[in-house]
Amino acid sequence: MKIFWPALAAILAAVAVIALVASGRFRSRYFWRIVDLLVGGVFIYAGVLKALDPIQFAIDIDNYKMLPWSIAAAFAFYLPWLEVFCGIALIFRRLYLGGLSILSLSILAFIAATIAAKARGLDITCGCFGHASQHWSFPQHMLVDLSILVALAALSANELIRARHHDQKTQIGIPPLLAEEKSEDRQTA
Numbered sequence: 001m002k003i004f005w006p007a008l009a010a011i012l013a014a015v016a017v018i019a020l021v022a023s024g025r026f027r028s029r030y031f032w033r034i035v036d037l038l039v040g041g042v043f044i045y046a047g048v049l050k051a052l053d054p055i056q057f058a059i060d061i062d063n064y065k066m067l068p069w070s071i072a073a074a075f076a077f078y079l080p081w082l083e084v085f086c087g088i089a090l091i092f093r094r095l096y097l098g099g100l101s102i103l104s105l106s107i108l109a110f111i112a113a114t115i116a117a118k119a120r121g122l123d124i125t126c127g128c129f130g131h132a133s134q135h136w137s138f139p140q141h142m143l144v145d146l147s148i149l150v151a152l153a154a155l156s157a158n159e160l161i162r163a164r165h166h167d168q169k170t171q172i173g174i175p176p177l178l179a180e181e182k183s184e185d186r187q188t189a
Helices: 004-021 024-052 054-062 069-092 096-119 138-170 176-188
Strands: none
Touching: 024 054, 024 069, 024 096, 024 138, 054 069, 069 096, 096 138
16 A cells, blocks of 8 residues: 555656647547546545544644644544545536635645645654555655646646637627627737
8 A cells, every 4th residue: 555645646647648648639538537537536535534534634634733633623524525525526527616626725735734844844644545645755745745736737727728618619698790700809819
């Protein structure tokens, strides 16, 4: 289990590289769906592990020495379920942008907290993936976290590009004549 998460981070990075060189049709049809499933699955797995042992997760949060115990305990009971629901949102593509936003902000907060704890010389265990992540070094933590952050950022960027492309094709709410005038204005600009 020690090698599993660094291997997963390497797989996510490899998938991103493959996407850059793969054909456009593959990227648009399958690649982003695979990334949705991988990232959603990672957060569901991590959330379930933390939800099964909220006391240990509260201790892990408290080890960062950034929050009072009562807030750390509350986070330990609610944050795992938020991760699970956001992971489900990625997999089933319901409330998708909300799930992406929440997961991106949570991973950014975790990266910042980990760097701050390291800068203060605290020896912390992550707790994010249960006992599998307890003996990771700081670089291993950062590799996994940054890989997940890159995957979330890529999913967000892809969703924005898809939405922009869809808006350009449909011009929802604009009468056909105005849509043609707007496209002519864009071409002359």
